[in-house]
Amino acid sequence: MKKFLILAVVGAMLVPSAAVFAQETPKSSFDVSAQCEAMVTRSQERLTANETRHAKNIERMNKSIEKLKKFVEKAQTLGADTSTLEGDIAALESALVDLAADHQAVQDNLTAMTQVDCTTMTIEEYDNQIATAKTLFEAVKENIAVIKEIRQSIKSHVEVIFDAIQSSLNTETSS
Amino acid sequence: MRNRYTPTLILPLLSVLILLGAGCAQTQADVDADISGETRQDRSGRSNQSDQEEEDENEVEEEETQAESDENQETEGVEAQYDVNSSVDASSSSSTADLQDLADEVDDLLGGMIAGESGF
Numbered sequence: 001m002k003k004f005l006i007l008a009v010v011g012a013m014l015v016p017s018a019a020v021f022a023q024e025t026p027k028s029s030f031d032v033s034a035q036c037e038a039m040v041t042r043s044q045e046r047l048t049a050n051e052t053r054h055a056k057n058i059e060r061m062n063k064s065i066e067k068l069k070k071f072v073e074k075a076q077t078l079g080a081d082t083s084t085l086e087g088d089i090a091a092l093e094s095a096l097v098d099l100a101a102d103h104q105a106v107q108d109n110l111t112a113m114t115q116v117d118c119t120t121m122t123i124e125e126y127d128n129q130i131a132t133a134k135t136l137f138e139a140v141k142e143n144i145a146v147i148k149e150i151r152q153s154i155k156s157h158v159e160v161i162f163d164a165i166q167s168s169l170n171t172e173t174s175s
Numbered sequence: 176m177r178n179r180y181t182p183t184l185i186l187p188l189l190s191v192l193i194l195l196g197a198g199c200a201q202t203q204a205d206v207d208a209d210i211s212g213e214t215r216q217d218r219s220g221r222s223n224q225s226d227q228e229e230e231d232e233n234e235v236e237e238e239e240t241q242a243e244s245d246e247n248q249e250t251e252g253v254e255a256q257y258d259v260n261s262s263v264d265a266s267s268s269s270s271t272a273d274l275q276d277l278a279d280e281v282d283d284l285l286g287g288m289i290a291g292e293s294g295f
Contacts, residue, residue, distance in 0.1 A: 057289065068277075071274055078274075136293075140291075158278045166271070
């Protein structure tokens with residue numbers, strides 16, 4: 001009997017606490033229209049910022065590919081096997097295409113977000129817009145992460161090529 | 176009084192003296208001639224020896240000159256080979272330096288890739 005009473009008291013104390021933790025932003029106080037307007041403004045800002053950042057990223061990738069091709073050309077004249085690095089270049093070119101596509105998807109969605117009618121937008125529609133924007137941007141982040149992995153691969157392959165060239169030069173010098 | 180043997184003795188003695196003088200003169204002339212011949216021969220020998228020595232010296236000089244020339248050619252060959260090797264080394268070094276620059280630039284470029292944030 002005592003145990004039952006203790007459990008009842010403890011349970012009674014936990015119920016309000018659980019309610020507090022479970023409580024989200026009160027939907028009644030959520031001004032969808034105002035949040036929508038803010039979203040439109042933010043979408044416009046993100047469109048411009050994304051475009052600037054993407055242009056710089058694309059420029060970096062194009063220059064990287066160009067320089068890597070020069071590297072391969074020069075390394076080959078020194079007798080190095082550059083097949084691994086050529087694979088990295090192909091991966092980088094593929095990542096460039098993916099990045100451009102992912103970026104375009106983000107921008108298209110942002111453009112759509114700037115054109116929504118905030119007077120009729122529901123909370124669900126708003127939540128969906130935000131979720132989609134986040135998901136699409138995750139793809140861009142994932143693409144950049146892939147490019148960073150390719151960068152590491154390039155570094156290790158370049159080291160192997162340098163070692164091979166150095167070894168070849170040492171052999172020539174000693175003979 | 177005059178010695179009756181005097182004319183008889185004087186004439187043969189004079190003859191003997193004359194003959195002796197002539198003989199000595201001839202001998203002296205022969206000796207002089209011999210000495211002169213030997214001297215000439217000696218001088219000639221010396222001259223020949225001098226010529227031979229000069230030729231020998233010339234040959235030595237020629238050999239030394241040839242050796243020096245060979246040495247110079249060998250040195251020039253080694254220097255030329257060294258220049259070629261240095262040139263190859265410098266070229267290779269330059270090429271690897273270029274490669275290193277390219278690799279560094281690529282690394283910097285890709286390292287500067289920015290994902291950014293969604294903003295939401």
